[in-house]
Amino acid sequence: MIKVAKPVYIFGSVLILDYVFSQIYTKPRIYYKKNLPFNFNAQSIPPFGIFISEKEKNNKRLLKHELHHWKEYNKAGAILFYLKYFYQYLMYGYDKMPIEIEARKETKETEFCQENYTECVRTNKSLTVQNDKFRKNENT
Numbered sequence: 001m002i003k004v005a006k007p008v009y010i011f012g013s014v015l016i017l018d019y020v021f022s023q024i025y026t027k028p029r030i031y032y033k034k035n036l037p038f039n040f041n042a043q044s045i046p047p048f049g050i051f052i053s054e055k056e057k058n059n060k061r062l063l064k065h066e067l068h069h070w071k072e073y074n075k076a077g078a079i080l081f082y083l084k085y086f087y088q089y090l091m092y093g094y095d096k097m098p099i100e101i102e103a104r105k106e107t108k109e110t111e112f113c114q115e116n117y118t119e120c121v122r123t124n125k126s127l128t129v130q131n132d133k134f135r136k137n138e139n140t
């Protein structure tokens with residue numbers, strides 16, 4: 001019998017459980033919050049749910065953007081989703097990362113806003129949401 005180290009078993013089991021759970025949890029819980037970190041308008045935090053600013057409660061386009069992220073989570077599980085997300089974040093930055101650009105395409109943002117989302121959200125050019133403090137670490 002091949003001897004495999006215990007941490008490998010543990011990590012493998014966690015990865016599998018995470019993946020199986022992501023296959024079941026296809027309808028995320030939606031939470032409405034007064035404030036989100038860095039003045040984000042919404043955040044998908046699998047496997048916990050989608051967090052949306054109270055101001056954007058009726059914003060269907062923003063919800064569609066977040067549900068696109070949730071679908072990505074359903075394809076991979078939370079662990080691989082976060083690895084991919086943070087890898088892309090470090091490689092490309094928030095505005096240019098492929099995961100975010102895909103979600104912006106889904107909500108029919110212009111090509112300019114797909115790649116310059118922060119500027120578009122701050123200067124009312126985005127179709128999804130307007131917020132002049134977007135990604136700034138200050139209170140509204």
Ligand SMILES: [Zn+2]
Pocket residue numbers: 065069100103
């Ligand atoms: Zn996004």
